[in-house]
Amino acid sequence: MAVKRKHIIITAIVFCVIVIAAFAGSLSSGKSEKFFVVEKGTFEATLNCKGEINGLVATPIPMPKILGDRDLRIWQLKILDLAQDGKYVKKGDFIIQLDASQIISGMREEQQNLETEEADLKNAKIDSTVRLTALREDIKNAKLDLEYNKIDLEQSIYESAAYQRKAQMTYKKAENLIAKKQRDYLLEQNKLKMQVARSEERVKRSTERISKFQQAMQAARITAPEDGIVIFGESWDGTKYSKDGDISTWSNGPPIATLPDMSEVISETYVKEIDISKINVGDKVRVSFDALEGVIIDGNIKSIARVGEDHKDFDMKVFKVIIHLDESNEGLKPAMSSNNAIILADEQEALYVPINAIIKENGENFVYLRKHNNKEKTLVTVGFENEEFIQIKSGLKEGDKVILNPLLEES
The missing domain is CATH 2.40.50.100 (RNA polymerase II/Efflux pump adaptor protein, barrel-sandwich hybrid domain)
Incomplete structure (x- = not known):
């Protein structure tokens, strides 16, 4: 009985020791999770943005x-x-x-107008012929009168001086009348020519419009x-x-459609103005596609717009960025969406710490180091960051212990 009691006591003591050790271990483990030991390693930071695939060269259909x-x-x-x-x-x-109903309607209207214009031209030519013929007959009769007056003038030498004077004046008046009729003829001729020319121009313009309507119907x-x-x-x-x-129908507007050549592919994307200073032409990009699982194609930034623009999908100015893919894929189609990971940093021997180790104060970045059970506030220079870590440019070295969530640690 005593042996059995002793065995129970020993078992109870062992169990208590195990529980206490496990509890202490859990405290120690919880304590260690609040620190991060700085080491050199591979660090990558990316800027992710959605894009749209298209061919580098596209034939527009205007x-x-x-x-x-x-x-x-x-x-x-x-x-x-x-x-x-x-x-x-x-x-x-x-x-x-x-x-083409508008085109057909316009052409019919113009054909009716052409018939009217052609009739007006025909009438103008007839009127011109009749009028000028009458004026020429009038000039011819005036010349006959002048001949008659000339004969009368020649016979007046046998008459009195007064009659001779009268015959000279009559002859001169007949000469002036012919000169006037000839001037009037030239003026009337020019006037009628202009009227016929204007009528011919209207016919020509109407004919050209009908030709344009015919071309438009085909187009x-x-x-x-x-x-x-x-x-x-x-x-x-x-x-x-x-x-x-x-x-x-404005011919200088955007094309009706395009025929992209997908042998060389680009991705058009937009980057917010707060991020545009982080990227440069030539930066490497990893491009993946929602529609092509497992397909990843490398590329690089081909161009960055110099002027920002408003975009319906963003609440701030954005800059258009063109990414050129290193290769194409038979599964790529125009207007397919792409996931563009622009690589901001890719270093093999980088120092970095978790983001929650950084404290920002007055535009500067600090971490808290644990040294010999003491906390030491240290100024650091940071670089790019990814979803978990932030790059350290200066202020830390390998082996340093940084406190995670130091403000919570203080509380």
Whole structure:
């Protein structure tokens, strides 16, 4: 009985020792989790931004210039039908059909106007012929009168001086009348020429407008200028072109569609103005795709916009950034979304600490070191940061123990 009691007591003591040791270990473990030992290692920081894939080179399909000719007075047209967005097309394949009813109506109106103008021209030519013929007959009769007066003047030498004077004046008056009629003839001739020329110009202009309407009817059916994948553009309000929608005929506007060449690929993305100073042309980028699981393609920044712009998806100014991919992939399609990880820092022998070890005061960065059970506030210079760690440029060395959440530690 005594032996059994002794065995129970020993077992109880051992159990207590184990519990106390486990509790002490847990305290020690909890205590150690509040420190981070600084070591050199691989450090990477990235700036992540969404982008849109496109071909480096794309053939635009603009609005045909003839449709935007102001002489036709057509400002917008309805889309009757269009090819499937993202479809591969060959040169000459159908892209979009625009409603030509306005064009047909305008051409009919102009054809009626041409008939009127041609009738006016015919009448102007007839009037000109009749009027000038009459004036020429009038000049011819005036010349006959002058001949008669000349004979009378020659016979007046046998008459009195007064009669001779009268005959001279009559002859001179007849000469002046012929000169006036000839001047009037030239003036009338020029006047009628101008009237006929203006009428001919109206006929010519009307004929040219009809020719433009005919060209516009043919241009209302738009085909692919090259082989490629058709990507339809957007109107001024940002909506993508679609069936039964309206499209502006302004030829200097955005293209109706583009045919990107996907042999060389870019990703268009936007970077907030607070981050734009962190990146530079030539920075490396890792590009992945939501639609292509496991596909990662390296690239680099090709260009950065010099001027910021407003964007509907951001609450601040953004800068457009073009990323050039090192290679293409058969699964890549125009307008596909991409995940762009711009590499800000990639060092093999870097010092870094957890972000929650850094204290910011008055624009400077500090950490608290644990030295011989004492806390020591230390100024540090930091670099880039990722989701967990921040790079230390100066102020720390390998082996230093930094306190995590030092403000909580104080409390």
